[in-house]
Amino acid sequence: MDFLKLVQKIGEEYAEIHFEERKSLSIDFEGKDIENISQVTEYGGNARVFSNGNWGFANFIKPDESENALHKAIRIVKLLPQKSDKIYKSSPIRFNYKDELKFNLQNLSLNEKVDLLKKLYSILTASPKIIHTRINYSELELTKYYFSNEGSQIVQSFCYNSLILSATSKDGENLQEATDRITDRKGEIFEKSEELAHKVRDEAIELLSAQVPEGGVYDVILDQEMAGVFIHEAFGHLSEADFQYKNPALLNKFQLGTLIGAEFLNAVDDGTIKGEFGFFSYDDEGIPSSKTYLIKEGKLSSRLHSRVTAETMGEKPTGNARAQNYTFQPIVRMSCTYIEPTNTTKEELFDSIKRGIYVVGTKGGETGLEQFTFIAKKGYLIENGKKIKLLRNLTLSGNVFETLKNINGIANDLKFSGGYCGKFTQYQFVSTGSPHISIKNVIIGGI
Amino acid sequence: MRNFKNLIKGFKVDEYELFFSNITTDNVSFKDNELKNIEDTISTGYGVRVIKDKHIGFSATNKYEDIKECMKNAIDSTNSTKRVKFSFPETKEFLNIETADVEWPFEERIRLGNKIVEEISKINQDIRLSVDLVKTKKRVEIFNSSGSELSCDIDSYLIVIFAFGFLKTGVFETFKVFHSLKKPPVDKLNLDSIIMLLKQAEQESVIDKGYYEVILSPIASYALMMTFAPHFDGKNVLKKSSPLYDKLNKKIFDEKLFITDNPLCDLANARPFDEEGVVAKPKKIVEKGVLLDFVNNLDTASELNTNPGNATRRSFKNLPAPSFSNFIISPGGNQFNKLLDSTEKAVYVDLVMGTRYNINGDVSVNIGLGYVIENGKFKGRIKNAMLAGNLYELFSNIKWISSDTEEIGSASIPFICLNNVSIVKK
Numbered sequence: 001m002d003f004l005k006l007v008q009k010i011g012e013e014y015a016e017i018h019f020e021e022r023k024s025l026s027i028d029f030e031g032k033d034i035e036n037i038s039q040v041t042e043y044g045g046n047a048r049v050f051s052n053g054n055w056g057f058a059n060f061i062k063p064d065e066s067e068n069a070l071h072k073a074i075r076i077v078k079l080l081p082q083k084s085d086k087i088y089k090s091s092p093i094r095f096n097y098k099d100e101l102k103f104n105l106q107n108l109s110l111n112e113k114v115d116l117l118k119k120l121y122s123i124l125t126a127s128p129k130i131i132h133t134r135i136n137y138s139e140l141e142l143t144k145y146y147f148s149n150e151g152s153q154i155v156q157s158f159c160y161n162s163l164i165l166s167a168t169s170k171d172g173e174n175l176q177e178a179t180d181r182i183t184d185r186k187g188e189i190f191e192k193s194e195e196l197a198h199k200v201r202d203e204a205i206e207l208l209s210a211q212v213p214e215g216g217v218y219d220v221i222l223d224q225e226m227a228g229v230f231i232h233e234a235f236g237h238l239s240e241a242d243f244q245y246k247n248p249a250l251l252n253k254f255q256l257g258t259l260i261g262a263e264f265l266n267a268v269d270d271g272t273i274k275g276e277f278g279f280f281s282y283d284d285e286g287i288p289s290s291k292t293y294l295i296k297e298g299k300l301s302s303r304l305h306s307r308v309t310a311e312t313m314g315e316k317p318t319g320n321a322r323a324q325n326y327t328f329q330p331i332v333r334m335s336c337t338y339i340e341p342t343n344t345t346k347e348e349l350f351d352s353i354k355r356g357i358y359v360v361g362t363k364g365g366e367t368g369l370e371q372f373t374f375i376a377k378k379g380y381l382i383e384n385g386k387k388i389k390l391l392r393n394l395t396l397s398g399n400v401f402e403t404l405k406n407i408n409g410i411a412n413d414l415k416f417s418g419g420y421c422g423k424f425t426q427y428q429f430v431s432t433g434s435p436h437i438s439i440k441n442v443i444i445g446g447i
Numbered sequence: 448m449r450n451f452k453n454l455i456k457g458f459k460v461d462e463y464e465l466f467f468s469n470i471t472t473d474n475v476s477f478k479d480n481e482l483k484n485i486e487d488t489i490s491t492g493y494g495v496r497v498i499k500d501k502h503i504g505f506s507a508t509n510k511y512e513d514i515k516e517c518m519k520n521a522i523d524s525t526n527s528t529k530r531v532k533f534s535f536p537e538t539k540e541f542l543n544i545e546t547a548d549v550e551w552p553f554e555e556r557i558r559l560g561n562k563i564v565e566e567i568s569k570i571n572q573d574i575r576l577s578v579d580l581v582k583t584k585k586r587v588e589i590f591n592s593s594g595s596e597l598s599c600d601i602d603s604y605l606i607v608i609f610a611f612g613f614l615k616t617g618v619f620e621t622f623k624v625f626h627s628l629k630k631p632p633v634d635k636l637n638l639d640s641i642i643m644l645l646k647q648a649e650q651e652s653v654i655d656k657g658y659y660e661v662i663l664s665p666i667a668s669y670a671l672m673m674t675f676a677p678h679f680d681g682k683n684v685l686k687k688s689s690p691l692y693d694k695l696n697k698k699i700f701d702e703k704l705f706i707t708d709n710p711l712c713d714l715a716n717a718r719p720f721d722e723e724g725v726v727a728k729p730k731k732i733v734e735k736g737v738l739l740d741f742v743n744n745l746d747t748a749s750e751l752n753t754n755p756g757n758a759t760r761r762s763f764k765n766l767p768a769p770s771f772s773n774f775i776i777s778p779g780g781n782q783f784n785k786l787l788d789s790t791e792k793a794v795y796v797d798l799v800m801g802t803r804y805n806i807n808g809d810v811s812v813n814i815g816l817g818y819v820i821e822n823g824k825f826k827g828r829i830k831n832a833m834l835a836g837n838l839y840e841l842f843s844n845i846k847w848i849s850s851d852t853e854e855i856g857s858a859s860i861p862f863i864c865l866n867n868v869s870i871v872k873k
Contacts, residue, residue, distance in 0.1 A: 024764075031686055037524035040507040040764045041516070042492065058487040061509060076485045079553055083481070114527045132688040168688045168806060175690060177806040212809070215656070215835055215871030246479030249573050249613040327488045366800045366813075370618040373801025373813035373833075395801060395811035397833050399617075445811030445833035445871055 001063035003045075003147040012051040012074065014087050014307075015149040017066055018284065019045035020326050022142050027113060029135035032121060034114065044326040045145075049073040050308070053083030057329050088311040090287065092151030097281045099159050100274070103187035105139055113137070116190050123197035124167050129205050131175075134166040144284075152286045160277065160429055161189045162418075165197055167204035176210075176392065178203035178377065179363070183277045183418030183429075207378060210392035213444055219356035220396070220442045221349050224415035226376060228432030229362045231267050232337045232421065234372035234400040239269070239294045239302075240320070240332040240423075241309035253370075253401070258300045261404040264342050267295040269304055271319060271335030277418025278337075278431035280322075284330040287319040294337075295404075306332050324426040331424060338433030341414040349409045349438045350385040357444055358382050359394060373397045395445035402441075409438035451590050454514050460522060462498040464535045464591040465514075466722065467491075468763045470583060475556035477578040480564045485553055492763035493517065498534070499525040503746075507764045533749040535591035541719040541726045542711060546602045546628040548584065556580040559606075559633065566638050567610060570645050574612040574619070580631075581605040589724040599719050604631045605856070610641055616651040617830050619644075621797055621816055622666070624856050628713050635854075643825075644797055644816065652819040652827030654872060660793035660846060661834060661868040662820065665853035665860035667796045668776070672860075674802045674810060675838050679732060681747030681757075681769045690807060690839075691738060699738045701845035705777035706733040708742060708757060714773040716759070716857040722767045723758040730756065736843070742769040774858040779848030783862045786847050788823040794870060795820050796834065811835040814870075833871045841865050 003017045021043045028036040046059035047070040056077030060069040105113075117135055124133040139161050146154040166179040178200050182192055222230060237243065244250045271289025273279055280289050285307045293301040303313070306321035309332060321330035350358075361377030376394035380387035416433035451465050469491040476484040492509035495517040504521035508514065560578045568574050583603040590596050609622040621644055625632040663671070683689035691699065710718050710727035720727050723745050731739045740753070744767050748755035758767035798815035813833050819826040842865070849862040 030682065033529035034527050035529060036505055036766050037528055038505045038507065038764075038766065039517075039520040039524070041513055042507075042509045042764065044509065055484055057484065059489060061489065061491055072487055076487065079485060079557075080482060110523065111527065132686045173690075175688070175806050177688075215811075215833065215869065246481065247575050249575075253613065327490050329484070329486065363803050366802075368618055368620050368798075368800055368813075368815050370613070371800060371813060371815060375801060375803045375811075393805070393809045393811055393835075395813075395833065395835075397801065397813040397831070399831065443831060443833060443871060445813075445835045 001066060003066060003145065004153050006067055006070065007147045007149050008151065010049065010070065010074070010149045012049050012077070014050040014089070015070070016048050016285065017045060017070065017147045018326055019043070019063065019145040020142060022140065024138065024140045026136065026138040027117060029117060029121060029133070031132055037110065046326050047073045048329060049077050050087050051077045052080070053085040054080040055329065059327050085308050086311040088307040088317050090150060093154060093286060094152070095154045095282060097155070098157040099185055101159065101187040105161065105187050105189070116193070120165065120193055120197040123194060124165065124201050127201060127205055129169045129171065129208065130167050130201060131170045132168040136164040138162050146282070146284065146286050148286055154282045154286055156281055158280070159185060159187070161187070163189055163193055163196070165200045167200050169204040169208050171208045174208055176204055176207035178207060181419070185275050185277060185279065203378065206390060207392050210378060210390040212393045213357065213379070213381070213391045215445050217441050218444050219353055219438065219440050221353060221356065221358045221382070221436055221438045223360045223436055224413065224434050225417050226359050226362045226374065227434035227437045228338060228417055229365055229374060231339050231434060232334060232430065232432040233365045233367045233374065235267060235404065236269065236294065236334045236337045237367055237423065238400065239304050241303040241305045241313060242332040244303065245309045245313050254300060256300050256302065259298055260300055260401060261295060261298040261407055263298045264410055265295055265298045265404070265407055266293065266340040267337070268293055268340060269320070269334050269337045273336045273431070276336045276416055276431040277429050278335040280335065283319040283321045284323045285321040287317045287321065289319040289335060292318045304332050304334065306330065322428055324428060328426050331426065333423065333428045334421065334430055336416065336431035336433065338414065338416065339410060339435065339437065341412045341435040342410045344409055344411050346411045346413055346436045349411055349436055350382065352409060352438060353382045353385055356382045357391065357394070358387055359396060370399055370401065371397070372400055397443045397445060403439060406440040407437055408440055411435040411437070455518055458518050458522060460497040460499045462535050462592045464496040464589065466494040466760065466763060467588040469586045472581060472583045475553055475560060475580045477560045477564060477576065479575045480568055482557055482560060490762065494760065494763045495521050497521045497525065498531060501530045502528050503531045504528060505766055509763070531746055531749070533745040535593045536595060536723065536725050536745070537593040538595045538597060538720060538724050538726055544599065544601060544628065544711065544717045544719050546600070547630060548602045549630045551582050551604065551631045563608060563638065567641060567645070570642055571612065571614070573614060574610055574645065577609040579605070579607045587722070589720070591724060595724045597720055597724050601628065601717065603628055603715060605715070606632055606636060608641065610645065614648055616648055616828050619648050619816065624854070626715050626854055626856055628717055647818055647825040648828045650827035652829055654794065654819055654829055654832070654870065656872045657870060658867045659870050660790065660864055660866055662790070662793050662795045662862060662864045664797045665862060666855055667799050668863050669855050669858050669860045670799050670802050671810060671838060672774070674804055675808045676771060677804055678808065679741050681741045681743035681751055684741050685747055685750050688806065694738050697738060698736045699839060700733060700736040700842045702736040703779060703845045703848050704733055704736050704842060707731055707775040707777065708771050708773065709775050710772035712773055712775070714854060714857050714859060716772040718772065721756050721758040722760045723755070725756045725758065727772070728756055742771055744769045772857065776860050778850045778852050778861045781847065781850055783849035783851050786849055786864065787820065790820050790823055793820040793864065794818070794829065795825065808838040810838050831872060835869045835871060841868060
């Protein structure tokens, strides 16, 4: 099927066809048993048409259904009343990309992968206090094709690999669980897997002796993982222009140039970092990914855009329109979002805390735009710069603008983590990153 | 179903199962108070399971031509996977789910969406509404070596309203879901509670950190309960990684609490058979606070020597796992408004944020939208507050459960008042 020829026949303001091919493998251990080995192949595409300020969308499975989907999208868009939205137009692009692999996991047989994972199981269970483990291993090879009536043809082949390890520990009635993950785009996933298994096991055991914090307001230090999720969840989503562009109240809060943090605070979204989980060359509207300063020297600097939000708001597109798969339309998503490091050391941050909490890792979080809540993997009570007590069930909460103002230290040890972000029922591959940061007056939930 | 028997000829397996699903959805979607999109989507595919020498294998594809390749992959994987004790079920008869394919024209949905937006935004111009008016048709077919040849078609109509805005008192957000299997749920549509919550959110109230009676909205109760739903999963029970593994027939909640899994009622996950072909039946999970059962698929049921029937697949690409279908908390004896009238002081929680699975049932969540109740009246919203505790302890100390319930997609939940809940405040 000549998708480019098909879409170029469309005389509407803008039209695109996507097609993708997916091949995935997942291996799931529950304890010592391999619960599941699943190999899945899938293909499909969609057609999107923009006209009179609106989008029409229809997806298809087989390539020969694409013309039908395109006409359905046109019929749909004609049903919608005219709107003032505009769309950014670009010059035609021809581009091909394939992830550079350090090692091709396809060169390992299924049995070899199973044996490597069994080794991780034996590391995880090397203590009688561990009563249960889970191992989830997955590989995804994804090739995405994009064609537009601007004459663009973009083909990108990506690979996403992930390993999640969980260990449950028990001491009497006390059950604790530790989970951690590696993500990978280069085929190196097994290189750090044993180290991860040791870490997860030791953390599960350690948590048995952790205490629940007394709820209250504390000065905190966030480790790189938690700080990365904080900037992504608490602030990054606010920067997504599809939340803002029809919401005058949010636009008012988010006026570019507004001072929202200290001068040393810089936050970036950058889809161009090769090898990171959130990397891509072109977004799902054929716009190149870019490095965008969301906060620069403490001031709101830019938003993240799709073609429509950019043009409608009179700003430059940033290449952040992404769709989970061919059954979804692209929406504005982050890529690799991080806080830039400074020259301060982590030790200096600790020295500045008389009494506070050191928050380590994250099990996830949620944002209601202005409000956020995050759950930590563990933490420590800090007194006079020293960690004195291990804590569990640590939840942070607050107002994002107040919290950004209260960031009073950023260290020099930037680190990235790959993962998945949810927005409007869509999941997306992202990276988050940060150095250690210190924040005053954060609400910590406890009993 | 197409001629699967021919495709699997020549493959030497002891048992096989083909699962097929085809889901078409059309959604008229409003965002930021205006019509945003009409989307037409289809998702279709095949999941193949085989049992060979008592080992189970799985593979999936959405290309019919690749089913043979799927069989090969599934058989290959049996070299490494665990042994299973179950067989695929022979199901010949099942109760039909009453559902109807009714026209719901786009124009009608657009009019309704506009009306919803108008009704709520006239209360407060700063409110931004997202409204989704969705019609879904789902066809499932299951064909297995035990002789089951099952198919069902389920139609589903959904209205989801999400209201969000920056008020003087802070961010306001709430949502409501209306669902039906038989026709667009226009007669169930009721905006009164959103309007009431919005009006009451215009003023702020202050509380101190401490212990309070907490009234949970149906949505808040459901969100909290879903954080420990995995404790009822037969897989976790088997592995003893659920705190409930040794609590069967023991009291785990307040005696006012009754929980049922019911795949036959008019909620979003209604089905005549589960996604392994086991006939669907209601299952009492908790009665008078006592744990009676877990949710199980064929695999976990065979290991625990109990009944399956709770297998759900996230999609054709996923294995069937134990899961609640329609989650029902039985209503109590008195209406919410009457119970509220007799409340001296409490915190009403409409929405919680930051819910996550916890192995012990410990919870510490942000109160996304909450209010002070004094002498039966809403006295303004609270901000920057969190509630914390252990869910087993919290739901063992229930003051009352209302007789009125709300349907939230695949759940039916009443209002629940808990005694003595820790609230942390900035």
